[in-house]
Amino acid sequence: MITTDFAPGSPCWLDLGTPDVRAAAAFYGTVLGWEYESMGEGEDTEGGMFRKDGKVVAGLGRLTEEGARPAWMIYYSVTDADATTRAVEHAGGTVRVAPRDLGEWGRMAQYTDPLGGEFAAWQPGRNAGVELVDEPGSLSWTELYTTDAAAAKEFYGDVLGWQYGEMAMPGGEGTYTLITPAGLPEERMHGGLMELPAEHLALAGGRPYWHPVFAVADCDAAVARVTGNGGSVQMGPVDAEGVGRLAVCLDPSNADFVLLTPARG
Numbered sequence: 001m002i003t004t005d006f007a008p009g010s011p012c013w014l015d016l017g018t019p020d021v022r023a024a025a026a027f028y029g030t031v032l033g034w035e036y037e038s039m040g041e042g043e044d045t046e047g048g049m050f051r052k053d054g055k056v057v058a059g060l061g062r063l064t065e066e067g068a069r070p071a072w073m074i075y076y077s078v079t080d081a082d083a084t085t086r087a088v089e090h091a092g093g094t095v096r097v098a099p100r101d102l103g104e105w106g107r108m109a110q111y112t113d114p115l116g117g118e119f120a121a122w123q124p125g126r127n128a129g130v131e132l133v134d135e136p137g138s139l140s141w142t143e144l145y146t147t148d149a150a151a152a153k154e155f156y157g158d159v160l161g162w163q164y165g166e167m168a169m170p171g172g173e174g175t176y177t178l179i180t181p182a183g184l185p186e187e188r189m190h191g192g193l194m195e196l197p198a199e200h201l202a203l204a205g206g207r208p209y210w211h212p213v214f215a216v217a218d219c220d221a222a223v224a225r226v227t228g229n230g231g232s233v234q235m236g237p238v239d240a241e242g243v244g245r246l247a248v249c250l251d252p253s254n255a256d257f258v259l260l261t262p263a264r265g
Helices: 021-032 081-090 149-160 219-227
Strands: 011-018 035-038 047-052 055-062 071-077 094-101 106-112 118-124 139-146 163-168 175-180 191-195 209-215 232-240 244-250 256-262
Touching: 011 021, 011 118, 011 139, 021 035, 021 047, 021 055, 021 219, 071 209, 071 256, 081 094, 081 106, 081 118, 081 149, 094 118, 118 209, 139 149, 139 256, 149 163, 149 175, 149 191, 219 232, 219 244, 219 256
Parallel strands: 011 055, 071 118, 139 191, 209 256
Antiparallel strands: 011 071, 035 047, 047 055, 094 106, 106 118, 139 209, 163 175, 175 191, 232 244, 244 256
């Protein structure tokens, strides 16, 4: 489970890069019950924060990087963003945004893993991360689709210190790797990675990509809100034994995310 104590290596923040901030704010407000808080004024606002029940759950910003696709960026908590950057480079990754301070709030950097998956690091200052997780309308899991699971495990293990477990996929469809921060018990696992052929990763041009999983009280009802407000569904809703009912979705700009109603314990 994801918690808000944000141990090193755990997901602590996420933000959406989109070409249309106002449309994205309306879409996620309807689908997940989020309230949008703009950081600026007027029609040309560049972004802001999403809140659920008054608590910050994600960020939103205008997509400005040339050639970049609309997507969610997941940030992992680190104690030293500069040391993490050196580890990324040593392990064969690429620095997309060099470490920089965001005022007194913290220090961030963004990277690409050796296979093409994009992720980010957050060294907390005053702001440790999001304020609500693992509840309906908030982040409950993170997931990487990659073309080489073994290489991804080695890279992220070197950079973020993750420890791994393996789970057989239903129907003999391969293995799903479970991710837990270093030194923490299995109940603190926060994500997973799955190997897929490049042709199944057309959303990112055949490159690996991360996406968030949002908990919802009723997956089918949430999917209806997705499709009724300009989004689409890539898979589901389906029941995953021991996991819950889930659907892989796209927002109106084709940023991907997963909706999950967790299985009852």
